[in-house]
Amino acid sequence: PNVKLVTSDNxxxxxxxxxxxxxxxxxxLMEAMNMSxxxxxxxxxxxxxxxxxxxxxxARVIEWCEKHKNDEPKEEKExxxxxxxxxxxxxxxxxxxxxxxxxxLCQLMGAAxxxxxxxxxxxISQTIANMIHGKKSDEIAEMFNIHCDLTEAEKKEIRKKTAxxxx
Amino acid sequence: SLLPLFFPFNPSFHLxxxxxxxxxxxxxxxxxxxxALPPELLQSIxxxxxxxxxLSTVARVCPLFYRLVHDENWWNGRKKAVGVVxxxxxxxxxNFSLQRVICSGExxxxxxxxxxxxTMYSISGGHYGAINTCKLYTEMSxxxxxxxxxxxxxxxxWDLDRVVTEAVLTEEEExxxxxxxxxxxxxxxxxxxxxxxxxxxxxxxxxxTRPNSSNVTYSCGWDNMVKRWQITPSxxxxxxxxxxxxxxxxxxxxxxxENELISTTFLRRVSLLDxxxxxxxxxxxxxxxxxxxxxxxxxxxYVYSWGEDRLVVLSDIRNLSSPVAKVTIPRAYASQLSIGPxxxxxxxxxxxxxxxxxxxxxxxxxxxxxxxxEGTASKISANPLRGIINTGHSLVxxxxxxxxxxxxxxxxxxxxxxxxxxxGEPSKVDYMxxxxxxxxxxxxxxxxxxx
Numbered sequence: 001p002n003v004k005l006v007t008s009d010n011x012x013x014x015x016x017x018x019x020x021x022x023x024x025x026x027x028x029l030m031e032a033m034n035m036s037x038x039x040x041x042x043x044x045x046x047x048x049x050x051x052x053x054x055x056x057x058x059a060r061v062i063e064w065c066e067k068h069k070n071d072e073p074k075e076e077k078e079x080x081x082x083x084x085x086x087x088x089x090x091x092x093x094x095x096x097x098x099x100x101x102x103x104x105l106c107q108l109m110g111a112a113x114x115x116x117x118x119x120x121x122x123x124i125s126q127t128i129a130n131m132i133h134g135k136k137s138d139e140i141a142e143m144f145n146i147h148c149d150l151t152e153a154e155k156k157e158i159r160k161k162t163a164x165x166x167x
Numbered sequence: 168s169l170l171p172l173f174f175p176f177n178p179s180f181h182l183x184x185x186x187x188x189x190x191x192x193x194x195x196x197x198x199x200x201x202x203a204l205p206p207e208l209l210q211s212i213x214x215x216x217x218x219x220x221x222l223s224t225v226a227r228v229c230p231l232f233y234r235l236v237h238d239e240n241w242w243n244g245r246k247k248a249v250g251v252v253x254x255x256x257x258x259x260x261x262n263f264s265l266q267r268v269i270c271s272g273e274x275x276x277x278x279x280x281x282x283x284x285x286t287m288y289s290i291s292g293g294h295y296g297a298i299n300t301c302k303l304y305t306e307m308s309x310x311x312x313x314x315x316x317x318x319x320x321x322x323x324x325w326d327l328d329r330v331v332t333e334a335v336l337t338e339e340e341e342x343x344x345x346x347x348x349x350x351x352x353x354x355x356x357x358x359x360x361x362x363x364x365x366x367x368x369x370x371x372x373x374x375x376t377r378p379n380s381s382n383v384t385y386s387c388g389w390d391n392m393v394k395r396w397q398i399t400p401s402x403x404x405x406x407x408x409x410x411x412x413x414x415x416x417x418x419x420x421x422x423x424x425e426n427e428l429i430s431t432t433f434l435r436r437v438s439l440l441d442x443x444x445x446x447x448x449x450x451x452x453x454x455x456x457x458x459x460x461x462x463x464x465x466x467x468x469y470v471y472s473w474g475e476d477r478l479v480v481l482s483d484i485r486n487l488s489s490p491v492a493k494v495t496i497p498r499a500y501a502s503q504l505s506i507g508p509x510x511x512x513x514x515x516x517x518x519x520x521x522x523x524x525x526x527x528x529x530x531x532x533x534x535x536x537x538x539x540x541e542g543t544a545s546k547i548s549a550n551p552l553r554g555i556i557n558t559g560h561s562l563v564x565x566x567x568x569x570x571x572x573x574x575x576x577x578x579x580x581x582x583x584x585x586x587x588x589x590x591g592e593p594s595k596v597d598y599m600x601x602x603x604x605x606x607x608x609x610x611x612x613x614x615x616x617x618x
Contacts, residue, residue: 087215106204113208125208129215137227146229158227 001037003030004047011055012047019065020048024116052114057107060100064120067092071119087126097127102143206231210241218245218270245269252579254531256524263509271560272576278601279561279573279583281618283348288334290352290612293360295319298606302376303327303599312361313597313604314384315612316372322386322396324362324403327602331616333358362403368392374418378425385428385442387415393430395442409440409447417463417472421484429470429484431460437472437480439487451487455480466506469525473501479513481528494528496521503552507559514552518566522578532578536564540572540582554596554605563603565596571605589613 003020005013017037020026026048035042050058089097100108105128112121132140141147204212213221213236226236235241242265249269257263298317306312311327334350352359370389377384383406384396393415397406417431427450428440437460438452458476465471470487473479477500482490501513501521510531511523522531537543537550554565561583562574569589574580592608601617 109208109212110204121211125212126215128212132212132225133216133220135224137224140225141228144228155227158233 001040001043003035003043005058006047006049007053007055007058008051009055011058013058013062015062015065016069017043018069019062022065022069022117024118025114026050050115053111054107057104057111060108061111061115061117061120064093064096064123065117067096068119087122089123089126089130093123094127097124102128102131103145206235210235210238213241214245214248218266218273222266222270242266242269249273249575250579250581251575251577252532253577254522254524256529257509257522257531260509268560268576271558275558275561275573276575276583278618282573282584282587282603282615285348285615285618286334287349288330288352288614288616289349290325290330290359290614291610292353293323293325293363293612294321294610296610297594297608298610298612299371299373299594300375301595301597301604301606301612303597303602303604304377304379305600311602311616313612313614314375314377315606316367316375316386317594317606317610318371319610320366320368320370320372320388322364322367322372322375322384322403323360324384324398325612326359326361327604327614327616329359330614362398364396364403364405367394367396367405370414373414373416376418376420378420381425385418385420387418387430389414391415391432393418393428393440393447395447407442407445407447409449411438411449412436416459416461419464421465422467427484429463429465431456431463431472431474433459435460435474437463437470437482437487439470439484451484453480453482453488453490455482455490455493461500461502462504464504464506466525471504471506471511471525473504473513475500477501479504479511479523479528481525492528494523494530499549503555505555505557507557509559510557512555512557512562514555514564516551517549518552520552520555520562520564534578534580536566536572536574537570539574539580540570540586553593556596556598558598563596563598565593565605567592569593571596571603 001017002014003017005015005020005026020030029048033046035046097105105124109121109124109128112124213225216225221236226233246265246269251268293315294317296318298315301313301315304312313325313327314322315325316322330352334352367386368388368390372386372388375384375386382398385393386396387393391410391413393409393411394405395407396403411430411432413432413434415430415432419429421427421429426441426443428442430440431437435454435456435458436452439450441448441450456472456474456476456478458474460472460474463470463472468484470482470484471479477496479494479496479501480490481492496513496515498519499515499517502516503514505512506525511525513521513523518536519533520536521533523529524531536552550566550568552564553567556563560576562576562580564572564574569592571587571589573583575583589605593605594608595606597604603615605613607613
């Protein structure tokens with residue numbers, strides 16, 4: 001069975017029920033609208049509005065979901081005494097996210113967060129973190145398109161406050 | 168100063184942030200990454216980055232990032248994620264910093280993970296028989312040094328930089344062309360030994376220690392003596408001492424006071440020594456312990472002594488004769504104790520560690536080192552602790568059976584390395600600026616330099 005999703009720019013996406021269920025948000029909306037897998041009429045007569053996602057971003061989200069629809073539900077390891085864990089981004093996911101420019105990546109992350117697709121969300125936040133890691137603060141500002149209007153004196157103050165973590 | 172503008176609870180900060188954000192929207196008409204990412208999403212990205220990088224770099228990007236990186240809730244989330252469990256009383260202390268514990272803890276984890284791939288320097292030939300004590304220090308010039316002493320009554324000052332350059336492969340390895348992490352250094356040619364004193368004491372030497380960037384070394388031993396050693400152009404010379412009433416087991420210098428030492432004896436004494444003159448004097452003492460006092464350490468004005476009677480006693484050098492607090496350690500006596508910035512950790516003859524409040528010795532919690540590191544309860548085969556270093560963000564432990572471990576900080580620690588089994592029975596560990604040294608019962612020193 002298929003489900004209709006409608007983006008903010010009024011584009012309709014028809015996706016498999018299983019794909020739709022990968023989003024916790026969509027899943028909850030379907031429940032609220034009494035749509036069920038076994039009730040074709042309920043699926044045909046309703047569509048899910050997603051006012052926070054644009055067509056371009058939705059297409060990417062669906063592409064990711066198609067690839068991951070058969071994934072085993074990953075059991076979040078309950079603090080098995082491992083300390084800070086780095087989320088491992090699979091090769092396919094790396095390839096998938098490789099060509100997104102920074103701004104689009106951020107939009108995609110926003111969508112993954114809104115739709116509550118945990119796997120995609122973790123993939124992107126880790127990918128962005130990897131992009132930031134090792135960069136200088138002005139390079140990060142550039143990535144985020146931030147104009148730092150701090151004066152040198154203010155910067156010095158901040159540096160003083162965080163001096164203990166300097167090498 | 169403009170800094171108050173950045174404090175989250177300052178109303179003017181929010182104002183500043185808002186105008187700043189508004190001005191951005193006017194200027195930036197194209198996709199703005201910050202519009203796509205609300206603060207909580209930025210924080211989850213930062214959560215994937217090392218804490219140190221967040222504080223040193225991310226926080227300096229802009230006022231918003233500064234605030235997000237200094238958000239207390241975000242740190243509590245990180246703390247939960249890495250599983251750091253602390254007593255509330257410790258967290259409430261003025262000098263406690265969760266940021267420092269997490270940030271330094273992560274770096275510590277990196278350091279210990281590297282240990283297994285690092286060159287291990289096995290230094291022999293300096294002592295005959297067991298070494299009881301070793302202590303790392305750095306010279307003014309930055310040179311890495313170590314002082315060691317033991318049953319052979321000698322004191323050796325080692326040049327660890329030289330150890331690293333002189334190290335060779337073992338003969339067998341050279342023959343077999345094997346690659347190994349072990350490099351053997353023979354101190355017999357004395358190239359690595361800067362100074363040495365034979366017959367420094369008339370009996371086993373228990374402790375040898377020295378303040379960093381100082382020219383003096385202190386030692387104590389089975390001959391009831393505490394001695395001071397001065398380095399002169401002609402070598403290391405005795406420059407003072409005192410004979411106490413029985414064997415001297417514990418010795419430490421007092422922070423920020425070059426004139427005082429604290430020592431403990433086999434016959435129950437904890438004594439404050441005035442070391443200004445060649446003939447040292449006992450200024451004050453207490454005999455709160457009911458049995459041999461195994462060790463002593465001091466921090467500021469506070470002195471912590473531990474003994475065979477299972478007592479840990481806290482006293483103040485300003486009034487040493489009336490101890491401030493004491494606690495009896497359950498099951499076995501503390502063989503080791505180390506004071507960190509906000510906690511005291513005592514390690515026992517049964518291999519347990521107890522976190523104590525440095526102010527009143529209340530017990531915050533305890534765990535069994537072997538259980539933490541290997542997941543097996545060791546209640547039956549107790550593995551006495553021979554060394555503990557409490558850095559305030561990690562714990563280095565050494566057990567009699569030769570296991571060197573590094574644990575994460577807190578009441579529910581985890582092992583940061585696969586415990587490293589040393590060949591033989593170790594006697595003491597020291598850890599400073601990422602350098603690790605262990606003294607062994609067979610007269611060797613085992614050393615790993617900062618990676």
